[in-house]
Amino acid sequence: MKHPAVSWLILGAAVLLVVFVPILHKPEILNKERSFRVEAGDFAYTPAVLKVNPGDRVTIELISTDVVHGLYVDGYDLSVTADPGQPATLTFVADQSGVFRLRCSVACGALHPFMLGKLQVGRNMLIWQGIGMTFLALIGTLLIRKPFPVPEKQTSS
Amino acid sequence: MNEKLALVFVIVVLVGGGIAIGFGWWQGQSNIVTLHARMPETGGWIPDNLTVAANQPLDLRLTSDDVQHGFAIGQSDQPAVDINPGVVTELTLKFDQPGTYTYYCTRWCGVNHWRMRGTITVTGESVEQVVTPPLFVQIGLDIDAPHEAEFIPSSKPSAQNGENLRFELSAYQTSEYYRSHSPEQAWVDLRKDLTLAAYSDLQLWDAVAFIWQTNTSEDALSEAEELYAQNCAACHGVSGAGDGVFSDQQVPVMGEADEAFSGHEIVLPTDFTDPHHILSASPAALQGKLIRGGMGTGMPMWGVIFTEEQTWSLVSYLYSFQFKEVH
Amino acid sequence: MNLLNFPFVKQTLKNRWPQFTIMIIALAGFLLAILSGLFGTPVGSRNFGIVFVWIAWWAILMLVAVPFLGRGWCSICPIPASGEWLQRGAMLGPRGQAKGVALSASKGFGRRWPKRFRNIWLQNGSFLLVALFSTVILTQPRVTAIVLAAFLFVAIGASLIFERRAFCRYLCPVGGFIGLYSQLAPLELRVVDTAVCAAHTEKTCYTGSAEGYGCPWDVFPPGMVKNTYCGTCMECLRTCPHDNIALNIRPLGADLDEARNRKLDEAFKAFIMLGAAAVYSGVLLGPWGTLKLAAYSVGTLPWMTYVASFLTLILLALPGLFWLMVWIGKRLSGSGLPMRKLFISQSYALIPLGLTAWIAFSLSFVFANFSYVLVALSDPFGWGWNLLGTAGIAWVPWLTGLTPFLQVGVLLGGFIWAALTSRKIASEKSALGQASRLAMPVIGFCLAFTLTMMGLLVA
Known part of the structure; x- marks a missing residue:
């Protein structure tokens, strides 16, 4: 490239695209009923990853298989608790898009803080933005002709 | 000078802190029993034995x-108290009758949850009480005898349909008859009854369902439904099919007393939806199993936990997996 | 900019009391963590030991202290304190005490640390040792207490047998990575003018004086070109008679430009930290219960499998892959430098990558569990106390909506930083075009690592 400024402009435009296009993207709302049977035991949810579309009505039936577990949904600030033998359900409309952690909300033993799952509503835009930005960053770092100028070391005065 | 000041500072902070902690600990100890709850595999209740005088807090x-x-006390109205990990919950109990009480864990804490029990001995002048043995003992029933129904209904009997026969069933509706006869025996008795010869096999099964229905109540069934969910469903399954989350884990071995059973197969929980099994069991037999426990299977002994009324309610609830009720 | 030009800053740092006071508070907290771990509730989320060490302290260390202050934590760390008091025969320290003596080794045996261990290989080992048991240490108050107590006793032992702070410098599992990452900090302690030092025959900064101890970290300040082994304990500030010590605000990561003193032990520290961040993100924060249980069930076959995979990944796979990348870079660029030298120097690009990976990893659980801190402060032992009235606060994850965005941002920043560092290091001894080709495969390695971390943390 003859004019570095042009390359930087193109790169800048690409960054803006990667950041803003996913935000502008409006997914189709189908308002489907989605239900999941989630088993909770041994510090894990099975299945651990729930994928729904925005606007879906989600029902999670929580089945504990060892001790009392809970399920808290980040972002939605909802939670449900189930004893073994007493399945509990949580129903909500997935009106926020993104990836939300499911966290056990009842201390269930040593690894309790790490009992995690995921609720993915719509596409995971953030990870694609992240990947896109990382590749743009790669181009950017290669575009720099001289990696930022090394300041002259003052060895003595 | 500075050095001495530093020493004093360190002593004040560390020793002062230590004394404060010790004092706090000591405060917590005075006169109050701290009851630790652990999964049965790692100790259960610590301690599992408490003693108090009658009418003393x-x-x-x-x-x-x-x-x-x-935490709850068997056969008592005292509401269950949740015990949360690392949190102290204070509770004061008072017993007016001397005797031995059982406290037990009320939240499923693993496959051995039901083994988590302890006793409170309440001392004092006790009034001599007449203890009536359970019905299965009174009528000399062998509750461990294998049973398998020969006759089963072709479809789920309906108590509502059976209600049409109510005037012809009065002899069979008594609680004594209901409790001591399995539904199958009742059906056989009805079939043999010449006054009922006009009715079809299924109509007589409806009549059996009606007999069950008249010996229970909506309140009893709804209380039992709750008790079943809390205490039974983890093994016997929410649907009663014996497929609860622990159904394949109930190893009939724990401790030396049960060593004779080691190496045996896992005994699966009873499937209450199997008519061959349940229709051939009388309420007295089911109650017997319930209060005595499964002897070497994973079935707990509920006699010290449930009141007699609760056990009858639960028994009637078990038949609801076989019969349709009146709505 | 030299912060010591501000008289207030200079007085605060030169005076022993502020540092001493913070250290005593930290020591009280440290002892409380041990006590609560031993005698308090075994439920981690309700025990001061677990909550303060692995949530509060870890958050402060990884999100604030290391990125901004480098070894700032080391300057007030309570672990070596008691050993040092015994070694010195004093708590607060000089002001005339034992005037003129080389105060660094007044009590104890005062041996020199063995020459062959004068590197951070032992620290690499001690970190790995803790890392292999980390799932248990992280969640069981008793184990945390035992580990903390062990640190304390080893530190005391080291102070009595060896001179200066041998534990901090050569053994502490935490000190190793704090030192590595302190190279990135925007703060450095250096001498103002080396000529002044050259003319100063007593070298009190190293030998000690009536004002303070000779460098406890066994560093000779005028020779210092990197933050790595400077504990920012401020003794040299106190002992320098010529006011020749500076505390400079500087560009982030300035030490990475320093081509001198790059070593294999530090390179491996970078690999260990990089691998551990990825493994923890997968094991602790991933959805795989079997992995968590394997890492937790110490002594069982699944755990040994986990340990074997962990060590293979960290000590063989990652360095091996990196070596391959450097080799490809060498072939592409036709660089005449020896492989070993290229491998070591390029691995310094992994330092910013590793720190940002650790920050991203820590963001996941620190805020989600921060509400435990208030509870543990109010009821440190889980004995039913309520000192602050906050013992009843329910667990609520904080800022979880924001964390994934922060994580992506931090990882992205780390990648850019690492890529530029790699190019910069490559250009030290190569022409521009050649340097770019040399760095390219290493940048690819950093890219793959960044995408892996993003996948583990926000996918």
């Missing part, structure tokens, strides 16, 4: 060292 500090537990 028993102050307890309940805490869990691992997962969620609960």
Whole structure:
């Protein structure tokens, strides 16, 4: 490239695209009923990853298989608790898009803080933005002709 | 000078802190029993034995060292108290009758949850009480005898349909008859009854369902439904099919007493939806199993936990997996 | 900019009391963590030991202290304190005490640390040792207490047998990575003018004086070109008679430009930290219960499998892959430098990558569990106390909506930083075009690592 400024402009435009296009993207709302049977035991949810579309009505039936577990949904600030033998359900409309952690909300033993799952509503835009930005960053770092100028070391005065 | 000041500072902070902690600990100890709840595999209740005099307050500090537990006293109206991990819950109990009480865990804390029990001995002048043995003992029933129904209905009997026969069933509706006869025996008796010869086999099964229905109540069934969900469903399954989350884990071995059973197969929980099994069991037999426990299977002994009324309610609830009720 | 030009800053740092006071508070907290771990509730989320060490302290260390202050934590760390008091025969320290003596080794045996261990290989080992048991240490108050107490006793032992702070410098599992990452900090302690030092025959900064101890970290300040082994304990500030010590605000990561003193032990520290961040993100924060249980069930076959995979990944796979990348870079660029030298120097690009990976990893659980801190402060032992009235606060994850965005941002920043560092290091001894080709495969390695971390943390 003859004019570095042009390359930087193109790169800048690409960054803006990667950041803003996913935000502008409006997914189709189908308002489907989605239900999941989630088993909770041994510090894990099975299945651990729930994928729904925005606007879906989600029902999670929580089945504990060892001790009392809970399920808290980040972002939605909802939670449900189930004893073994007493399945509990949580129903909500997935009106926020993104990836939300499911966290056990009842201390269930040593690894309790790490009992995690995921609720993915719509596409995971953030990870694609992240990947896109990382590749743009790669181009950017290669575009720099001289990696930022090394300041002259003052060895003595 | 500075050095001395530093020393004083360190002593004040560390020793002062230590004394404060010790004082706090000591405060927590005075006169109050701290009852630790742990999963049965790692100790169960610690201690599992408490003693108090009748009409004296028993102050307890309940805490869990691992997962969620609960505390309740068997055969008592005292509401269950949740015990949360690392949290202290204070509770004061008072017993007016001397005797031995059982406290038990009310939240499923693993496959051995039901083994988590302890006793409170209440001392004092006791009034001699007449203890009536359970019905299965009174009528000399062998509750361990294998049973398999020969006759079963072709479809789920309906108590509502059976209600049409109510005037012809009065002899069979008594609680004595209901409790001591399995539904199959009742059906055979009805079939043999010449006054009922006009009715079809299924109509007589409806009549059996009606007999069951008249010996229970909506309140009893709804209370039992709750008790079943809390205490039974983890093994016997929410649907009664014997497919609860622990159904394949109930190893009939724990401790030396049960060593004779080691190496045996896992005994699967009873499937209440199997008519061959349940219709051939009388309420007295089911109650017997319930209060005595499964002897070497994973079935707990509920006699010290449930009141007699609760056991009858639960028994009637078990038949609801076979019969349709009146709505 | 030299912060010591502000008289207030200079007085605060030169005076022993502020540092001493913070250290005593930290020591009280440290002892409380041990006590609560031993005698308090075994439920981690309700025990001061677990909550303060692995949530509060870890958050402060990884999100604030290391990125901004480098070894700032080391300057007030309570672990070596008691050993040092015994070694010195004093708590607060000089002001005339034992005037003129080389105060660094007044009590104890005062041996020199063995020459062959004068590197951070032992620290690499001690970190790995803790890392292999980390799932248990992280969640069981008793184990945390035992580990903390062990640190304390080893530190005391080291102070009595060896001179200066041998534990901090050569053994502490935490000190190793704090030192590595302190190279990135925007703060450095250096001498103002080396000529002044050259003319100063007593070298009190190293030998000690009536004002303070000779460098406890066994560093000779005028020779210092990197933050790595400077504990920012401020003794040299106190002992320098010529006011020749500076505390400079500087560009982030300035030490990475320093081509001198790059070593294999530090390179491996970078690999260990990089691998551990990825493994923890997968094991602790991933959805795989079997992995968590394997890492937790110490002594069982699944755990040994986990340990074997962990060590293979960290000590063989990652360095091996990196070596391959450097080799490809060498072939592409036709660089005449020896492989070993290229491998070591390029691995310094992994330092910013590793720190940002650790920050991203820590963001996941620190805020989600921060509400435990208030509870543990109010009821440190889980004995039913309520000192602050906050013992009843329910667990609520904080800022979880924001964390994934922060994580992506931090990882992205780390990648850019690492890529530029790699190019910069490559250009030290190569022409521009050649340097770019040399760095390219290493940048690819950093890219793959960044995408892996993003996948583990926000996918």
